[in-house]
Amino acid sequence: MSDQLRGKIAIGMIWAAALFSLSVLILIIAYILIRGLPQVSLSFLLESPTDLGRSGGIFPAILGTLVLGLGALVIAVPLGIGSAIYLTEYTYPSRLTSIIRFGTESLAGVPSIIFGLFGFIFFVSYLKMSWSILAGSLTLALMILPTIIRTAEEAIRAVPQSYREVSFGMGATRWQMVTTVVLPTALPGILTGIILAFGRAVGETAAVIFTAGTALNIPISVFSPVRTMAVHFYILAVEGISLEKAYATGAVLIITVLLINIGANMLITRAVVRTGRK
Amino acid sequence: MSEYISIKNLSVRFGSVEALKNVDLEIPRNQITTVFGPANSGKTVLMRAINRMIELSPTLQRSGDITINGESIFRPEVDVAVLRRRVSMVFALPTPLPMSIYENVIYGLRLMGEKNREKLDAQVQYGLEAAALWNEVRNRLHDPALSLSGGQQQRLCLARSLALDPDILLLDAPTAALDPISTAQIEETMIELKSRYTIILVPHNFHQGARVADRAAFFLGGECIEVGTVSQIFTAPRDSRTEDYVSGRFG
Numbered sequence: 381m382s383d384q385l386r387g388k389i390a391i392g393m394i395w396a397a398a399l400f401s402l403s404v405l406i407l408i409i410a411y412i413l414i415r416g417l418p419q420v421s422l423s424f425l426l427e428s429p430t431d432l433g434r435s436g437g438i439f440p441a442i443l444g445t446l447v448l449g450l451g452a453l454v455i456a457v458p459l460g461i462g463s464a465i466y467l468t469e470y471t472y473p474s475r476l477t478s479i480i481r482f483g484t485e486s487l488a489g490v491p492s493i494i495f496g497l498f499g500f501i502f503f504v505s506y507l508k509m510s511w512s513i514l515a516g517s518l519t520l521a522l523m524i525l526p527t528i529i530r531t532a533e534e535a536i537r538a539v540p541q542s543y544r545e546v547s548f549g550m551g552a553t554r555w556q557m558v559t560t561v562v563l564p565t566a567l568p569g570i571l572t573g574i575i576l577a578f579g580r581a582v583g584e585t586a587a588v589i590f591t592a593g594t595a596l597n598i599p600i601s602v603f604s605p606v607r608t609m610a611v612h613f614y615i616l617a618v619e620g621i622s623l624e625k626a627y628a629t630g631a632v633l634i635i636t637v638l639l640i641n642i643g644a645n646m647l648i649t650r651a652v653v654r655t656g657r658k
Numbered sequence: 659m660s661e662y663i664s665i666k667n668l669s670v671r672f673g674s675v676e677a678l679k680n681v682d683l684e685i686p687r688n689q690i691t692t693v694f695g696p697a698n699s700g701k702t703v704l705m706r707a708i709n710r711m712i713e714l715s716p717t718l719q720r721s722g723d724i725t726i727n728g729e730s731i732f733r734p735e736v737d738v739a740v741l742r743r744r745v746s747m748v749f750a751l752p753t754p755l756p757m758s759i760y761e762n763v764i765y766g767l768r769l770m771g772e773k774n775r776e777k778l779d780a781q782v783q784y785g786l787e788a789a790a791l792w793n794e795v796r797n798r799l800h801d802p803a804l805s806l807s808g809g810q811q812q813r814l815c816l817a818r819s820l821a822l823d824p825d826i827l828l829l830d831a832p833t834a835a836l837d838p839i840s841t842a843q844i845e846e847t848m849i850e851l852k853s854r855y856t857i858i859l860v861p862h863n864f865h866q867g868a869r870v871a872d873r874a875a876f877f878l879g880g881e882c883i884e885v886g887t888v889s890q891i892f893t894a895p896r897d898s899r900t901e902d903y904v905s906g907r908f909g
Contacts, residue, residue: 543755547765550818551740552739
Protein backbone atom coordinates (compact mmCIF):
# COMPACT_ATOMS: atom_id res chain seq x y z
CA MET A 381 0.00 0.00 0.00
CA SER A 382 1.47 3.35 -0.97
CA ASP A 383 1.93 6.17 1.55
CA GLN A 384 -0.50 8.31 -0.43
CA LEU A 385 -3.21 5.70 -0.30
CA ARG A 386 -2.60 5.21 3.40
CA GLY A 387 -2.94 8.96 3.90
CA LYS A 388 -6.21 9.02 1.99
CA ILE A 389 -7.63 6.13 4.02
CA ALA A 390 -6.61 7.88 7.24
CA ILE A 391 -8.32 11.10 6.13
CA GLY A 392 -11.44 9.13 5.24
CA MET A 393 -11.55 7.47 8.64
CA ILE A 394 -11.01 10.73 10.51
CA TRP A 395 -13.79 12.31 8.47
CA ALA A 396 -16.11 9.40 9.20
CA ALA A 397 -15.38 9.61 12.92
CA ALA A 398 -16.06 13.34 13.01
CA LEU A 399 -19.21 12.95 10.96
CA PHE A 400 -20.47 10.11 13.16
CA SER A 401 -19.89 12.08 16.38
CA LEU A 402 -21.62 15.12 14.99
CA SER A 403 -24.59 13.18 13.66
CA VAL A 404 -25.16 11.41 17.00
CA LEU A 405 -25.25 14.79 18.69
CA ILE A 406 -27.60 16.27 16.10
CA LEU A 407 -29.82 13.20 16.24
CA ILE A 408 -30.27 13.43 20.01
CA ILE A 409 -30.98 17.14 19.96
CA ALA A 410 -33.29 16.85 16.97
CA TYR A 411 -35.21 13.95 18.53
CA ILE A 412 -35.87 15.82 21.76
CA LEU A 413 -36.71 19.06 19.97
CA ILE A 414 -39.07 17.34 17.54
CA ARG A 415 -40.88 15.50 20.32
CA GLY A 416 -40.77 18.36 22.79
CA LEU A 417 -41.06 21.64 20.90
CA PRO A 418 -44.69 21.24 19.76
CA GLN A 419 -45.71 21.17 23.45
CA VAL A 420 -43.75 24.32 24.28
CA SER A 421 -45.76 27.50 24.36
CA LEU A 422 -45.54 30.79 26.17
CA SER A 423 -47.93 29.55 28.84
CA PHE A 424 -45.79 26.40 29.27
CA LEU A 425 -42.84 28.66 30.02
CA LEU A 426 -44.66 31.10 32.28
CA GLU A 427 -47.17 29.00 34.22
CA SER A 428 -46.84 26.78 37.22
CA PRO A 429 -47.52 23.06 36.76
CA THR A 430 -50.80 21.56 37.87
CA ASP A 431 -51.70 17.97 38.63
CA LEU A 432 -48.04 17.05 39.41
CA GLY A 433 -46.93 18.32 36.02
CA ARG A 434 -49.45 16.47 33.93
CA SER A 435 -50.69 19.86 32.79
CA GLY A 436 -49.68 23.49 33.17
CA GLY A 437 -46.18 24.87 32.69
CA ILE A 438 -42.72 24.59 34.15
CA PHE A 439 -42.00 28.12 35.30
CA PRO A 440 -40.84 27.09 38.82
CA ALA A 441 -38.46 24.53 37.32
CA ILE A 442 -36.94 27.08 34.90
CA LEU A 443 -36.48 29.48 37.78
CA GLY A 444 -35.12 26.69 40.00
CA THR A 445 -32.60 25.61 37.36
CA LEU A 446 -31.26 29.10 36.80
CA VAL A 447 -31.13 29.99 40.49
CA LEU A 448 -29.39 26.77 41.42
CA GLY A 449 -26.91 27.06 38.54
CA LEU A 450 -26.12 30.69 39.28
CA GLY A 451 -25.86 29.90 43.00
CA ALA A 452 -23.30 27.21 42.23
CA LEU A 453 -21.33 29.65 40.07
CA VAL A 454 -21.39 32.36 42.73
CA ILE A 455 -19.75 29.91 45.12
CA ALA A 456 -17.47 28.00 42.75
CA VAL A 457 -16.14 30.76 40.47
CA PRO A 458 -14.29 32.81 43.11
CA LEU A 459 -12.97 29.64 44.76
CA GLY A 460 -11.95 28.10 41.44
CA ILE A 461 -10.28 31.17 39.96
CA GLY A 462 -8.63 31.89 43.30
CA SER A 463 -7.18 28.38 43.43
CA ALA A 464 -6.04 28.59 39.83
CA ILE A 465 -4.28 31.92 40.45
CA TYR A 466 -2.62 30.50 43.53
CA LEU A 467 -1.44 27.39 41.71
CA THR A 468 -0.07 29.27 38.71
CA GLU A 469 1.16 32.64 39.98
CA TYR A 470 1.83 32.39 43.70
CA THR A 471 3.63 29.13 44.11
CA TYR A 472 6.36 27.20 42.41
CA PRO A 473 5.68 23.58 41.47
CA SER A 474 6.13 21.55 44.64
CA ARG A 475 4.77 18.57 46.52
CA LEU A 476 1.94 20.73 47.86
CA THR A 477 0.80 21.90 44.43
CA SER A 478 0.88 18.39 43.04
CA ILE A 479 -1.24 17.20 45.98
CA ILE A 480 -3.74 20.02 45.37
CA ARG A 481 -3.81 19.21 41.66
CA PHE A 482 -4.22 15.48 42.33
CA GLY A 483 -7.07 16.32 44.69
CA THR A 484 -8.95 18.44 42.17
CA GLU A 485 -8.47 15.88 39.42
CA SER A 486 -9.80 13.14 41.68
CA LEU A 487 -12.74 15.35 42.55
CA ALA A 488 -13.44 15.65 38.81
CA GLY A 489 -13.73 11.88 38.54
CA VAL A 490 -16.21 11.40 41.37
CA PRO A 491 -19.70 10.41 40.10
CA SER A 492 -22.30 13.09 40.70
CA ILE A 493 -24.49 10.78 42.79
CA ILE A 494 -21.69 10.64 45.36
CA PHE A 495 -21.72 14.45 45.50
CA GLY A 496 -25.49 14.19 45.95
CA LEU A 497 -25.15 11.80 48.88
CA PHE A 498 -22.40 13.87 50.45
CA GLY A 499 -24.48 17.01 50.06
CA PHE A 500 -27.48 15.25 51.60
CA ILE A 501 -25.54 13.97 54.61
CA PHE A 502 -23.42 17.09 55.19
CA PHE A 503 -25.43 20.12 54.07
CA VAL A 504 -29.00 18.86 54.29
CA SER A 505 -28.82 16.74 57.47
CA TYR A 506 -25.73 17.69 59.44
CA LEU A 507 -25.82 21.44 58.79
CA LYS A 508 -29.63 21.33 58.88
CA MET A 509 -30.09 23.26 55.65
CA SER A 510 -32.86 20.84 54.64
CA TRP A 511 -33.68 20.52 50.95
CA SER A 512 -32.91 23.99 49.73
CA ILE A 513 -31.37 26.18 47.07
CA LEU A 514 -28.43 26.73 49.43
CA ALA A 515 -27.70 23.03 49.92
CA GLY A 516 -28.17 22.31 46.21
CA SER A 517 -25.94 25.18 45.11
CA LEU A 518 -23.19 24.22 47.55
CA THR A 519 -23.26 20.63 46.33
CA LEU A 520 -23.21 21.69 42.67
CA ALA A 521 -20.40 24.12 43.44
CA LEU A 522 -18.25 21.30 44.79
CA MET A 523 -19.06 19.26 41.73
CA ILE A 524 -18.09 21.92 39.17
CA LEU A 525 -15.11 23.27 41.10
CA PRO A 526 -12.54 20.96 39.44
CA THR A 527 -13.70 21.98 35.96
CA ILE A 528 -13.36 25.66 36.80
CA ILE A 529 -9.95 25.25 38.46
CA ARG A 530 -8.58 23.15 35.61
CA THR A 531 -9.78 25.36 32.76
CA ALA A 532 -8.80 28.56 34.57
CA GLU A 533 -5.37 27.14 35.29
CA GLU A 534 -4.88 26.21 31.65
CA ALA A 535 -6.07 29.62 30.46
CA ILE A 536 -3.73 31.37 32.90
CA ARG A 537 -0.79 29.19 31.91
CA ALA A 538 -1.43 30.07 28.26
CA VAL A 539 -0.80 33.77 28.97
CA PRO A 540 2.61 34.53 27.43
CA GLN A 541 5.38 34.76 30.01
CA SER A 542 6.54 37.97 28.30
CA TYR A 543 3.36 39.76 29.48
CA ARG A 544 4.29 38.98 33.07
CA GLU A 545 7.85 40.17 32.53
CA VAL A 546 6.67 43.44 31.01
CA SER A 547 4.26 43.98 33.87
CA PHE A 548 6.90 43.35 36.54
CA GLY A 549 9.34 45.43 34.52
CA MET A 550 6.95 48.38 34.66
CA GLY A 551 6.93 48.11 38.43
CA ALA A 552 3.81 46.03 38.99
CA THR A 553 3.34 44.09 42.20
CA ARG A 554 2.41 40.45 41.72
CA TRP A 555 -1.24 41.21 42.40
CA GLN A 556 -1.22 44.15 39.96
CA MET A 557 0.38 41.87 37.39
CA VAL A 558 -2.37 39.28 37.91
CA THR A 559 -5.24 41.78 37.70
CA THR A 560 -3.97 44.01 34.89
CA VAL A 561 -2.41 41.46 32.57
CA VAL A 562 -2.99 37.81 33.45
CA LEU A 563 -6.72 37.79 34.21
CA PRO A 564 -7.80 40.03 31.29
CA THR A 565 -5.77 37.92 28.87
CA ALA A 566 -6.99 34.62 30.31
CA LEU A 567 -10.59 35.81 30.57
CA PRO A 568 -11.95 34.15 27.41
CA GLY A 569 -10.52 30.79 28.48
CA ILE A 570 -11.75 31.20 32.04
CA LEU A 571 -15.24 32.10 30.76
CA THR A 572 -15.29 29.03 28.55
CA GLY A 573 -14.62 26.90 31.61
CA ILE A 574 -17.33 28.67 33.58
CA ILE A 575 -19.84 28.05 30.79
CA LEU A 576 -18.87 24.39 30.61
CA ALA A 577 -19.33 24.14 34.36
CA PHE A 578 -22.67 25.96 34.22
CA GLY A 579 -23.85 23.55 31.54
CA ARG A 580 -22.94 20.64 33.77
CA ALA A 581 -24.68 22.19 36.77
CA VAL A 582 -27.83 23.00 34.83
CA GLY A 583 -28.15 19.49 33.43
CA GLU A 584 -27.39 17.73 36.70
CA THR A 585 -30.01 15.53 38.37
CA ALA A 586 -28.37 13.10 40.78
CA ALA A 587 -26.52 15.71 42.84
CA VAL A 588 -29.55 17.96 42.97
CA ILE A 589 -32.41 15.62 43.71
CA PHE A 590 -30.95 14.78 47.16
CA THR A 591 -30.00 18.30 48.09
CA ALA A 592 -32.44 20.78 46.54
CA GLY A 593 -35.47 18.54 46.65
CA THR A 594 -38.28 18.20 44.15
CA ALA A 595 -40.70 20.90 45.29
CA LEU A 596 -42.79 22.40 42.53
CA ASN A 597 -43.36 25.73 44.25
CA ILE A 598 -41.77 29.01 43.28
CA PRO A 599 -38.85 29.50 45.71
CA ILE A 600 -39.03 32.48 48.05
CA SER A 601 -35.58 32.34 49.66
CA VAL A 602 -32.28 30.42 49.50
CA PHE A 603 -33.76 28.06 52.08
CA SER A 604 -36.66 27.09 49.81
CA PRO A 605 -36.52 23.73 48.10
CA VAL A 606 -36.67 23.80 44.30
CA ARG A 607 -37.01 21.40 41.41
CA THR A 608 -34.76 21.86 38.39
CA MET A 609 -35.79 21.16 34.79
CA ALA A 610 -33.57 18.09 34.69
CA VAL A 611 -35.17 16.69 37.84
CA HIS A 612 -38.62 17.58 36.56
CA PHE A 613 -37.88 15.76 33.32
CA TYR A 614 -36.64 12.75 35.28
CA ILE A 615 -39.67 12.57 37.55
CA LEU A 616 -42.20 13.08 34.74
CA ALA A 617 -40.58 10.32 32.72
CA VAL A 618 -39.72 7.77 35.43
CA GLU A 619 -42.99 8.05 37.28
CA GLY A 620 -44.93 7.94 34.04
CA ILE A 621 -46.66 11.23 34.74
CA SER A 622 -46.45 12.70 31.25
CA LEU A 623 -43.93 11.85 28.55
CA GLU A 624 -45.09 14.79 26.41
CA LYS A 625 -44.39 17.26 29.19
CA ALA A 626 -41.09 15.50 29.89
CA TYR A 627 -39.90 16.01 26.33
CA ALA A 628 -41.14 19.57 26.33
CA THR A 629 -39.10 20.19 29.48
CA GLY A 630 -36.11 18.54 27.84
CA ALA A 631 -36.47 20.80 24.82
CA VAL A 632 -36.57 23.91 26.99
CA LEU A 633 -33.50 22.69 28.91
CA ILE A 634 -31.53 22.12 25.71
CA ILE A 635 -32.49 25.51 24.31
CA THR A 636 -31.57 27.20 27.59
CA VAL A 637 -28.10 25.64 27.53
CA LEU A 638 -27.67 26.52 23.84
CA LEU A 639 -28.70 30.14 24.43
CA ILE A 640 -26.28 30.46 27.32
CA ASN A 641 -23.50 29.03 25.17
CA ILE A 642 -24.21 31.33 22.24
CA GLY A 643 -24.50 34.39 24.47
CA ALA A 644 -21.27 33.62 26.26
CA ASN A 645 -19.46 32.97 23.00
CA MET A 646 -20.53 36.35 21.71
CA LEU A 647 -19.19 37.98 24.87
CA ILE A 648 -15.89 36.14 24.53
CA THR A 649 -15.49 37.03 20.86
CA ARG A 650 -16.11 40.68 21.66
CA ALA A 651 -13.52 40.60 24.43
CA VAL A 652 -10.95 39.03 22.10
CA VAL A 653 -11.63 41.45 19.25
CA ARG A 654 -11.38 44.45 21.57
CA THR A 655 -7.81 43.58 22.54
CA GLY A 656 -6.87 42.80 18.94
CA ARG A 657 -5.73 39.25 19.48
CA LYS A 658 -7.63 38.07 16.41
CA MET B 659 33.55 60.84 33.38
CA SER B 660 31.12 60.56 36.27
CA GLU B 661 30.22 57.05 37.30
CA TYR B 662 26.50 56.69 37.57
CA ILE B 663 25.84 53.00 37.85
CA SER B 664 28.50 51.06 39.64
CA ILE B 665 28.57 47.28 39.63
CA LYS B 666 30.85 45.89 42.29
CA ASN B 667 32.05 42.31 42.41
CA LEU B 668 28.62 41.04 41.35
CA SER B 669 28.09 37.29 41.17
CA VAL B 670 24.77 35.71 40.29
CA ARG B 671 23.81 32.05 40.42
CA PHE B 672 20.58 30.30 39.52
CA GLY B 673 20.73 26.96 41.33
CA SER B 674 23.90 25.32 40.08
CA VAL B 675 24.28 27.63 37.06
CA GLU B 676 26.75 30.45 37.51
CA ALA B 677 25.43 33.33 35.39
CA LEU B 678 27.74 36.18 36.45
CA LYS B 679 31.17 35.89 38.02
CA ASN B 680 32.70 38.78 40.00
CA VAL B 681 31.62 41.47 37.56
CA ASP B 682 32.96 44.99 38.07
CA LEU B 683 31.60 47.64 35.75
CA GLU B 684 31.19 51.41 35.85
CA ILE B 685 28.54 53.01 33.67
CA PRO B 686 28.64 56.77 33.04
CA ARG B 687 25.64 59.05 32.84
CA ASN B 688 24.06 60.12 29.54
CA GLN B 689 26.00 57.72 27.41
CA ILE B 690 25.17 54.52 25.63
CA THR B 691 27.08 51.61 27.07
CA THR B 692 26.89 48.45 25.03
CA VAL B 693 27.22 45.11 26.77
CA PHE B 694 28.12 42.52 24.17
CA GLY B 695 29.36 38.98 23.87
CA PRO B 696 28.28 35.55 22.63
CA ALA B 697 25.14 33.76 23.83
CA ASN B 698 25.05 32.83 27.52
CA SER B 699 27.73 35.34 28.39
CA GLY B 700 25.59 36.93 31.10
CA LYS B 701 24.50 40.10 29.26
CA THR B 702 20.81 39.68 29.89
CA VAL B 703 21.33 38.60 33.50
CA LEU B 704 23.37 41.74 34.07
CA MET B 705 20.54 43.88 32.69
CA ARG B 706 18.00 42.04 34.81
CA ALA B 707 20.20 42.51 37.87
CA ILE B 708 20.15 46.30 37.47
CA ASN B 709 16.35 46.46 37.77
CA ARG B 710 16.23 43.46 40.12
CA MET B 711 14.17 41.35 37.71
CA ILE B 712 16.50 38.42 38.51
CA GLU B 713 14.72 38.20 41.84
CA LEU B 714 11.71 36.66 40.11
CA SER B 715 13.68 33.43 39.99
CA PRO B 716 13.28 31.31 43.13
CA THR B 717 16.77 29.78 42.88
CA LEU B 718 18.66 33.08 42.76
CA GLN B 719 21.82 33.54 44.79
CA ARG B 720 23.57 36.86 44.58
CA SER B 721 26.64 38.45 46.06
CA GLY B 722 28.25 41.80 45.39
CA ASP B 723 26.48 45.11 44.91
CA ILE B 724 25.06 47.56 42.38
CA THR B 725 24.84 51.26 43.19
CA ILE B 726 23.06 54.02 41.32
CA ASN B 727 24.23 57.50 42.24
CA GLY B 728 26.21 55.92 45.05
CA GLU B 729 23.23 54.18 46.67
CA SER B 730 22.84 50.42 46.69
CA ILE B 731 19.75 49.16 44.88
CA PHE B 732 19.65 46.19 47.25
CA ARG B 733 19.07 48.22 50.41
CA PRO B 734 16.02 46.82 52.22
CA GLU B 735 14.16 50.15 52.04
CA VAL B 736 14.34 50.23 48.23
CA ASP B 737 10.93 49.70 46.66
CA VAL B 738 11.47 47.43 43.64
CA ALA B 739 8.46 48.97 41.92
CA VAL B 740 10.05 52.42 42.12
CA LEU B 741 13.43 51.03 41.06
CA ARG B 742 11.94 49.30 38.00
CA ARG B 743 10.24 52.52 36.93
CA ARG B 744 13.52 54.41 37.29
CA VAL B 745 15.42 51.67 35.46
CA SER B 746 13.10 50.69 32.66
CA MET B 747 13.62 47.70 30.42
CA VAL B 748 12.75 47.03 26.78
CA PHE B 749 12.86 43.38 25.80
CA ALA B 750 14.27 41.63 22.75
CA LEU B 751 10.93 40.71 21.24
CA PRO B 752 8.30 43.42 20.87
CA THR B 753 5.97 42.82 23.81
CA PRO B 754 2.95 45.08 23.56
CA LEU B 755 0.27 44.10 26.03
CA PRO B 756 -3.11 43.08 24.57
CA MET B 757 -4.70 46.50 25.02
CA SER B 758 -4.88 49.74 23.05
CA ILE B 759 -1.83 51.75 22.00
CA TYR B 760 -2.82 54.43 24.50
CA GLU B 761 -3.32 51.97 27.35
CA ASN B 762 0.05 50.39 26.62
CA VAL B 763 1.90 53.68 26.91
CA ILE B 764 0.25 54.63 30.19
CA TYR B 765 0.46 51.13 31.65
CA GLY B 766 3.19 52.04 34.12
CA LEU B 767 1.46 55.27 35.14
CA ARG B 768 -1.79 53.37 35.69
CA LEU B 769 0.05 50.97 38.00
CA MET B 770 1.15 54.02 39.98
CA GLY B 771 -2.48 55.04 40.28
CA GLU B 772 -2.24 58.10 38.01
CA LYS B 773 -5.76 59.11 36.95
CA ASN B 774 -5.36 62.69 35.75
CA ARG B 775 -6.40 62.62 32.07
CA GLU B 776 -4.26 65.60 31.10
CA LYS B 777 -1.17 64.12 32.70
CA LEU B 778 -1.81 60.76 31.01
CA ASP B 779 -2.43 62.36 27.60
CA ALA B 780 0.73 64.43 27.96
CA GLN B 781 2.86 61.41 28.86
CA VAL B 782 1.42 59.41 25.96
CA GLN B 783 2.40 62.13 23.53
CA TYR B 784 5.80 62.58 25.20
CA GLY B 785 6.59 58.85 25.13
CA LEU B 786 5.43 58.31 21.58
CA GLU B 787 7.24 61.39 20.29
CA ALA B 788 10.47 60.41 22.02
CA ALA B 789 10.16 56.91 20.54
CA ALA B 790 9.53 58.41 17.06
CA LEU B 791 6.11 56.80 16.77
CA TRP B 792 3.75 59.71 17.43
CA ASN B 793 3.18 60.75 13.84
CA GLU B 794 2.30 57.23 12.77
CA VAL B 795 -0.24 56.51 15.50
CA ARG B 796 -1.58 59.88 16.67
CA ASN B 797 -4.89 59.31 14.89
CA ARG B 798 -5.43 55.78 16.14
CA LEU B 799 -4.31 55.79 19.74
CA HIS B 800 -7.22 53.59 20.73
CA ASP B 801 -6.55 50.83 18.22
CA PRO B 802 -5.23 47.54 19.60
CA ALA B 803 -1.45 47.67 20.01
CA LEU B 804 -1.21 44.26 18.36
CA SER B 805 -2.42 45.79 15.09
CA LEU B 806 0.91 47.64 14.74
CA SER B 807 3.82 46.30 12.69
CA GLY B 808 6.78 44.69 14.46
CA GLY B 809 8.95 47.80 14.27
CA GLN B 810 6.12 50.00 15.48
CA GLN B 811 5.42 47.57 18.32
CA GLN B 812 9.00 47.81 19.49
CA ARG B 813 8.94 51.60 19.38
CA LEU B 814 5.68 51.40 21.34
CA CYS B 815 7.50 49.36 23.99
CA LEU B 816 10.18 52.04 24.08
CA ALA B 817 7.46 54.69 24.42
CA ARG B 818 5.94 52.69 27.28
CA SER B 819 9.23 52.88 29.14
CA LEU B 820 9.82 56.54 28.27
CA ALA B 821 6.36 57.57 29.48
CA LEU B 822 7.54 56.72 32.99
CA ASP B 823 10.34 59.27 32.60
CA PRO B 824 13.00 56.83 33.81
CA ASP B 825 16.64 57.68 34.48
CA ILE B 826 18.07 54.57 32.91
CA LEU B 827 16.98 52.55 29.90
CA LEU B 828 17.91 48.88 29.64
CA LEU B 829 17.59 47.82 26.02
CA ASP B 830 17.98 44.08 25.67
CA ALA B 831 18.54 43.42 21.97
CA PRO B 832 15.62 45.70 21.08
CA THR B 833 16.07 45.21 17.35
CA ALA B 834 16.58 41.44 17.36
CA ALA B 835 13.23 40.76 15.71
CA LEU B 836 13.15 43.77 13.39
CA ASP B 837 13.86 44.49 9.74
CA PRO B 838 16.78 46.79 8.79
CA ILE B 839 14.62 49.89 8.31
CA SER B 840 12.95 49.59 11.70
CA THR B 841 16.35 48.81 13.20
CA ALA B 842 17.80 52.01 11.77
CA GLN B 843 14.87 54.00 13.19
CA ILE B 844 15.36 52.55 16.65
CA GLU B 845 19.12 53.18 16.52
CA GLU B 846 18.56 56.82 15.58
CA THR B 847 16.07 57.12 18.42
CA MET B 848 18.60 55.70 20.87
CA ILE B 849 21.22 58.26 19.90
CA GLU B 850 18.69 61.06 20.32
CA LEU B 851 17.63 59.74 23.71
CA LYS B 852 21.05 59.60 25.32
CA SER B 853 21.06 63.30 26.12
CA ARG B 854 18.20 62.63 28.52
CA TYR B 855 18.80 59.06 29.61
CA THR B 856 21.57 56.69 30.49
CA ILE B 857 21.28 53.73 28.16
CA ILE B 858 22.62 50.23 28.51
CA LEU B 859 22.28 48.28 25.29
CA VAL B 860 22.69 44.62 24.61
CA PRO B 861 23.16 44.93 20.86
CA HIS B 862 21.60 42.57 18.43
CA ASN B 863 25.07 42.10 17.00
CA PHE B 864 28.25 43.86 18.02
CA HIS B 865 28.26 46.01 14.87
CA GLN B 866 25.19 47.70 16.28
CA GLY B 867 27.09 48.38 19.48
CA ALA B 868 29.90 49.92 17.45
CA ARG B 869 27.42 52.11 15.55
CA VAL B 870 25.51 53.64 18.42
CA ALA B 871 27.42 53.24 21.68
CA ASP B 872 30.00 55.38 23.45
CA ARG B 873 31.40 52.67 25.66
CA ALA B 874 31.54 48.92 25.33
CA ALA B 875 31.89 46.03 27.77
CA PHE B 876 32.77 42.58 26.46
CA PHE B 877 31.26 39.66 28.34
CA LEU B 878 32.21 36.01 28.08
CA GLY B 879 31.01 33.10 30.22
CA GLY B 880 29.54 35.39 32.87
CA GLU B 881 32.68 37.49 33.25
CA CYS B 882 33.33 41.05 32.17
CA ILE B 883 36.48 40.63 30.12
CA GLU B 884 37.16 44.17 29.06
CA VAL B 885 35.62 47.65 29.23
CA GLY B 886 36.54 50.73 27.30
CA THR B 887 35.46 53.29 24.76
CA VAL B 888 33.86 51.84 21.66
CA SER B 889 36.77 52.80 19.43
CA GLN B 890 39.30 51.25 21.79
CA ILE B 891 37.37 47.99 22.24
CA PHE B 892 36.61 47.50 18.57
CA THR B 893 39.93 48.65 17.10
CA ALA B 894 42.53 48.04 19.80
CA PRO B 895 41.25 45.49 22.32
CA ARG B 896 43.69 44.69 25.09
CA ASP B 897 42.45 41.18 25.83
CA SER B 898 43.04 38.47 23.25
CA ARG B 899 39.55 37.02 23.83
CA THR B 900 37.96 40.37 22.99
CA GLU B 901 40.11 40.58 19.89
CA ASP B 902 39.14 37.06 18.81
CA TYR B 903 35.47 37.90 19.23
CA VAL B 904 35.40 41.29 17.51
CA SER B 905 37.55 39.99 14.65
CA GLY B 906 35.05 37.18 14.14
CA ARG B 907 37.22 34.25 15.22
CA PHE B 908 34.37 32.95 17.36
CA GLY B 909 30.84 34.07 18.14
